[in-house]
Amino acid sequence: MPVPEASLPTPLLLFIPYRYAENSSLQHLAARGFDDLTLAQARVFARIADEGSRLTELAESAQVTKQTAGYLVDQLEAGGYVERAADPSDGRARLVRLATRGEQARAAAMDALHQLEAEWEAHLGPRRLKAVRDGLAALREITDPYL
Amino acid sequence: MPVPEASLPTPLLLFIPYRYAENSSLQHLAARGFDDLTLAQARVFARIADEGSRLTELAESAQVTKQTAGYLVDQLEAGGYVERAADPSDGRARLVRLATRGEQARAAAMDALHQLEAEWEAHLGPRRLKAVRDGLAALREITDPYL
DNA sequence: TCAAATAGTCAGAACTTCTGACCATCTTGT
DNA sequence: ACAAGATGGTCAGAAGTTCTGACTATTTGA
Numbered sequence: 001m002p003v004p005e006a007s008l009p010t011p012l013l014l015f016i017p018y019r020y021a022e023n024s025s026l027q028h029l030a031a032r033g034f035d036d037l038t039l040a041q042a043r044v045f046a047r048i049a050d051e052g053s054r055l056t057e058l059a060e061s062a063q064v065t066k067q068t069a070g071y072l073v074d075q076l077e078a079g080g081y082v083e084r085a086a087d088p089s090d091g092r093a094r095l096v097r098l099a100t101r102g103e104q105a106r107a108a109a110m111d112a113l114h115q116l117e118a119e120w121e122a123h124l125g126p127r128r129l130k131a132v133r134d135g136l137a138a139l140r141e142i143t144d145p146y147l
Numbered sequence: 148m149p150v151p152e153a154s155l156p157t158p159l160l161l162f163i164p165y166r167y168a169e170n171s172s173l174q175h176l177a178a179r180g181f182d183d184l185t186l187a188q189a190r191v192f193a194r195i196a197d198e199g200s201r202l203t204e205l206a207e208s209a210q211v212t213k214q215t216a217g218y219l220v221d222q223l224e225a226g227g228y229v230e231r232a233a234d235p236s237d238g239r240a241r242l243v244r245l246a247t248r249g250e251q252a253r254a255a256a257m258d259a260l261h262q263l264e265a266e267w268e269a270h271l272g273p274r275r276l277k278a279v280r281d282g283l284a285a286l287r288e289i290t291d292p293y294l
Numbered sequence: 295t296c297a298a299a300t301a302g303t304c305a306g307a308a309c310t311t312c313t314g315a316c317c318a319t320c321t322t323g324t
Numbered sequence: 325a326c327a328a329g330a331t332g333g334t335c336a337g338a339a340g341t342t343c344t345g346a347c348t349a350t351t352t353g354a
Contacts, residue, residue, distance in 0.1 A: 009260050010283075011168035014161045015165050054302090065344085066302065068342050071341075092350040116158070119289065120286060131279070132279050134275075135275045139279075203333080212312065215312075218309095237319075237331090241333080
């Protein structure tokens with residue numbers, strides 16, 4: 001039984017479960033055949049809206065440059081996860097949309113998230129999980145640049 | 148006034164304030180003259196114990212390979228943040244220790260953390276912040292590979 | 295209509311991270 | 325004592341990620 005740890009800085013307390021969630025979701029996906037997704041690709045992939053998203057939107061919300069987002073979308077496209085289509089409302093823009101394989105991967109990712117949520121709720125209890133989520137949601141007001 | 152957002156996945160709720168903390172700490176450091184630290188370097192730097200740490204320890208706790216940790220420590224050493232010394236208790240090992248500039252940077256980093264903690268406490272109130280921290284600490288039991 | 299803003303790409307470089315191979319030192323079982 | 329394996333660390337090479345800067349095409353607004 002480990003000695004109770006000295007209290008860690010809050011950012012580290014945030015990071016530990018976040019990293020766990022990222023790793024376990026990626027493993028979940030890999031186990032279901034989506035084993036060619038890297039973390040960076042997944043971060044962009046996760047932000048594609050159902051109606052499709054513009055590259056610039058993806059870049060902003062994933063906090064990378066347009067160039068980086070373009071590079072990652074190229075790879076997602078090569079992997080059959082997404083496709084690009086012209087944006088009817090703006091001739092400069094193109095919409096990045098989920099392709100068939102992307103839809104399947106998204107479903108698997110949702111599944112992983114639900115599983116994770118259930119695991120955490122089982123460990124903390126619904127009351128404490130809600131307290132954490134509510135507190136974090138309130139923190140967004142001062143920490144979320146895209147609110 | 149934005150429409151209330153649909154509830155986000157818990158991992159994203161964790162990530163948003165974490166990223167904010169990382170960015171604002173790095174800015175805090177840069178503003179005080181430690182402007183040559185990259186994120187990757189800082190992640191290793193943050194894990195150096197007062198008595199010094201072995202490369203392998205740093206690699207494990209930062210979740211990178213020994214090679215990567217070695218590369219980053221090389222850069223920290225070149226920047227004057229750390230120095231390597233022989234480990235008296237093991238001839239194979241060398242201890243990575245803070246150098247003078249590293250001590251100063253660490254003090255500035257602590258300062259940034261305290262400031263952040265105070266900011267968050269002011270926004271949430273001590274009670275809610277504690278509820279979040281307690282919940283996250285409990286989550287470590289199932290998410291921290293190094294517990 | 296023309297200047298500015300926006301969407302996106304291309305090119306090149308820097309940074310981060312990995313795998314695999316390797317050497318030196320320590321630890322353990324016999 | 326000593327060989328075998330474990331551990332600490334490095335070197336070499338490659339892949340992946342991300343950036344800055346420059347550029348084209350299209351849209352928007354005065």
